[in-house]
Amino acid sequence: MTSSLDKGKGQNGTAITTAAGPAEINSDPISPLGSTATLSAFPVEVQISSSPKNGTAQPSLPADEVDVTDPYALRGQKRDKDTYRKEDSGLSQRRHKKVKKYYNRQNALIDAYLNSADxxxxxxxxxxxxxxxxxxxxxxxxxxxxxxxxxxxxxxxxxxxxxxxxxxxxxxxxxxxxxxxxxxxxxxxxxxxxxxxxxxxxxxxxxxxxxxxxxxxxxxxxxxxxxxxxxxxxxxxxxxxxxxxxxxxxxxxxxxxxxxxxxxxxxxxxxxxxxxxxxxxxxxxxxxxxxxxxxxxxxxxxxxxxxxxxxxxxxxxxxxxxxxxxxxxxxxGKSAPQDFLNKVVYMSITHDERIEKIDTVRAYHAGDKFYAEVDIIMSETEPLKVTHDVAQTLQRKLEGLADVERAFVHVDYDFEHDVFEEHKALYEKTKPKPARKPLAERVRGRLSIIGFGPDGTQVNSDASVTSSADEVQQPAQKKGIVARIFGRR
The missing domain is CATH 1.20.1510.10 (Cation efflux protein transmembrane domain)
Known part of the structure; x- marks a missing residue:
């Protein structure tokens, strides 16, 4: 997974939007975390934004009222059975089961985010x-x-x-x-x-x-x-x-x-x-x-x-x-599930306020457990000691996850670069193949070779080709149809 996620930006997923304080979360019953997901198992990711929503500044709590262990107030967004039963009372039984399954998954994700440190x-x-x-x-x-x-x-x-x-x-x-x-x-x-x-x-x-x-x-x-x-x-x-x-x-x-x-x-x-x-x-x-x-x-x-x-x-x-x-x-080295990547993103973005952006997050199997790689963006004016300590504590925090065997955290100050330039290319770059002609045009070209018009009627080759009787040999006209279609022109 590659992203450029900061406390102002993210990509497809969850829906946690904050200004200077805790989260404002969409209360849509189909997407309790403001996710763009429907009832299908769409991946849920943390998406944090410091920009105003619809041009209006979002409310924020005083700093002393913000829960350090839950900076985006996810705990309050969990839905119990009674809540979604009231909201979904008009739904059919089949759709109600899907909604119930969706909320159970969202609650499990919130628990995974909040309990990741333990x-x-x-x-x-x-x-x-x-x-x-x-x-x-x-x-x-x-x-x-x-x-x-x-x-x-x-x-x-x-x-x-x-x-x-x-x-x-x-x-x-x-x-x-x-x-x-x-x-x-x-x-x-x-x-x-x-x-x-x-x-x-x-x-x-x-x-x-x-x-x-x-x-x-x-x-x-x-x-x-x-x-x-x-x-x-x-x-x-x-x-x-x-x-x-x-x-x-x-x-x-x-x-x-x-x-x-x-x-x-x-x-x-x-x-x-x-x-x-x-x-x-x-x-x-x-x-x-x-x-x-x-x-x-x-x-x-x-x-x-x-x-x-x-x-x-x-x-x-x-x-x-x-x-x-x-x-x-x-x-x-199969990739980790999307839910696990989401948890790594959440842990990284909430680890330290000096982390400005999350550039890249990768997690892949190395046996039964995962190797996790995280690239974070910090200010270029931060001292080396600070960047080292932040990266090392985040690395140790990620290695504390039950599914992680090793974690690697890299600190950068620039996020406007191609992430694929940071490592040796996995595959050789090949020249792009020329675009193929449309199928109908290719078929017409093949038919014209063997003497058929676009409508399928046979065309007399003498009408389009002028040649003397001495130049056209009889054996050449008895060429097989397969050879005439796929032979060299």
Missing amino acids: EEALEVEDNLKNGGKVRFAVNASFVCNFCLFIIQLYAAISTGSLALFATAADAFMDLVSSIVMLVTSRMAATPKVHKYPVGRKRVETVGIILFCALMTTVAVQLIIESGRALGHGPPDSKQLEIIPIVFVSTAIFAKGSLFVYCFLLRRYPAARIFMIDHRNDIAVNLFGLIMSIVGSRFLKVWFLDPTGAICIALLILWSWASTAFEHVWYLV
Whole structure:
């Protein structure tokens, strides 16, 4: 995101307008922050203006009445349920739901702006409170996957069911993947500053990608084996015993319990990936058990067993491939969501009164968390000590956000420049391509080559071209229509 935002200017977004004091905020029920947004999920940004509105000076409060923690009086602009119910009483039920969703999002944004300064302390407190729970979730998932692989392997061998072999293979890959996640989580928690100056948090993202790669590999293998079984025809009849059913049912219950536990801790990357794994395993084991029972009890539908295995494999493939691509883009450097950029803009513009403008704000993934870059504008007469201290405190403040791994703040005195000149060009500049002629004109040109007029009628080439019979050779007139259209002129 690039902007030139000052205490007098901003671009698309929120609607906070101030003079010398707190905010005057549009009270439009569809845009409580004065946003130009409609009910769609339009990005909300902080837009601060020191210029009079419609030529009229805006009211301001005395300096001693301004809340330092909320200089634009956002807290008073939150809408509770009773307020928007009265305002939207005449709306249809569908539109009322959209309005409710919009206000809930706006309230969440205001809370995020106002609580941004406390995120670091809250994160430390949260780690002290829930760090042990996350470690327990990872370790318990590993132990559970090991035990379930043993009992599911026994169930698959004793029955010969391809669907149960699919669940056993899935359990084995869960075991291997759990080892990968366990190792990468411990590596991320034990930094080596001299070898890895900015820590090893991104190794957790690499571990997730490896996890997904292993799971997609087993899914492809299951599809191949199940297709081969379908080609061989009906297998020898073999009744499904009660013990394998009990074992698989135990696996489903254990996975369900771990899914609920990890779901409560889903904001942590390791717990979230295990939550997805347990969710998939519940569906895989349940579906595999049903297909195995039906395929063994009813010989006329023997194909349900390998077909169920293929369905399970496709579910595994889709789930983990999509997760892998999501985290690959995190490593590539995908941009942060618009709401997060808005919060960074708000924190920067309200950080210090000596910051005159916000020139540029960027935030992008470096693994699961973000790197944030902010260019601020300060007066060229400010001493170096002042500019350094303001930039450093802002940098430390941004790094206190729960989603930020590193922050970089650059101070400039000029904002009337091309922001792309500050760094090496990412891509080579190429000469602009000449403008193409309109499609109709290009078609007429091609038709004229092969002897057709604009209306589609054939035109005698002798009428437009005068040549002697000796100059025009007969073989040349038998050229194919494709060659005549796309050949060289």
